[in-house]
Amino acid sequence: MRNNIRLKTFFIGTLPNVFLGMIFSCSATRPSQDAVLYQADPLYMEIEASGRELTIKNHVPGVAVAVLRDGKMAWIQTIGYADLAGRKPVTPETIFNIGSISKLVSAWGFMQLTEKGLVKLDDPVDPYLTRWHLPKSEFDPSKVTLRRILSHTAGLSVHGYGGSEQGTALLSLEESLNGKTKRNGETVHLINDPGTKWEYSGGGYTLAQLLLEEKTHQSFATYMKQNIFRPLGMKHTSYEWTADMMATSATAYDEQGKPIKNRIFTEKAAAGLQTTIKDLAHFAELSITPDSHQLNKVLKPNTITLMETPVLPSSDEGGSGLGYRFMNYEGFRTIGHTGENAGWSAALFLDLPTKSGLVILCNGSNGDRVWFPIYQSWLKTVKTKGGSSR
Known part of the structure; x- marks a missing residue:
């Protein structure tokens, strides 16, 4: 990263409830402009203070926040621990699972x-498939298109998934689509x-995953790494828990703060x-400013607008x-996504009219109790820039 980074380390409380945070502030302005110091940014300071309190109160060891x-x-701020037992602080390089924000990226x-x-x-999706087909029903499967799948208007079942513990054997895509998941047992x-x-x-997104694998003859994770993440410079992003990623991953914690x-x-x-x-x-x-050069032919800017x-x-x-x-929180409409999996919580909010954004990653099941107050703080600053409920 070419911008100057300022580091602040702070301690909170006393053992065993000590949280060490490492706070980074980086300027996103042009080199000819001075970086805004974190001490001069009221939002930065408000999140620093509230984040320390919220993580401890809600048994969420760590949180990483980026403001656009x-x-x-504009800056990244990290608070607390990626791993409590090892006193490993959250840093901008800490790996988090992001739950259903996965859909937005996929x-x-x-x-x-x-x-x-x-x-x-x-086009109808089903004729593209060979490994699995939509079950017969009273509804017309030819109306199930990729546009409708991605917009949650395809009429398909299965709200979400619980996953399996790391180290256990995974189902095949076909088995999942046939409802062999432990969480819901529901066929798509x-x-x-x-x-x-x-x-x-x-x-619907599981069906789209199968579609991609059928059309590219690659696994979904491999295709995304080669064709999306590498060209975009997202070097620490993967749909698999690789050994390298595990070395820098946060630990997941449940509602009681247990790993x-x-x-x-x-x-x-x-x-x-x-x-x-x-x-x-x-x-x-x-997503806010689709720059052709930075997109590196991954997508066209007008595709992102669509x-x-x-x-x-x-x-x-x-x-x-x-x-x-x-999304409409506090009467204000943003675009993006939120995500929840056991031990993880995340949110990504974008206000396109003001070109503002907020990204929050937490390594605790109660993470929504941390990111929502942070969202409220951010929202106040967006409204002062002319953002409005739409």
């Missing part, structure tokens, strides 16, 4: 298939007439992505573009 302004990363891979001409956004099938209702479906084993997923596109705050913040930058455009129908329960969800 004018479409670029959508870039699926949309790349359309740019390559391997699939068409509005049509429960609504496609195109008539918004209903969140992790099952738990990592979850692994057959359904990688829906829930299985590991990344760092630096990598995901860069992804957020490209992905951030609402797909109808929406409902009181939600609405989506292609991978990007439209």
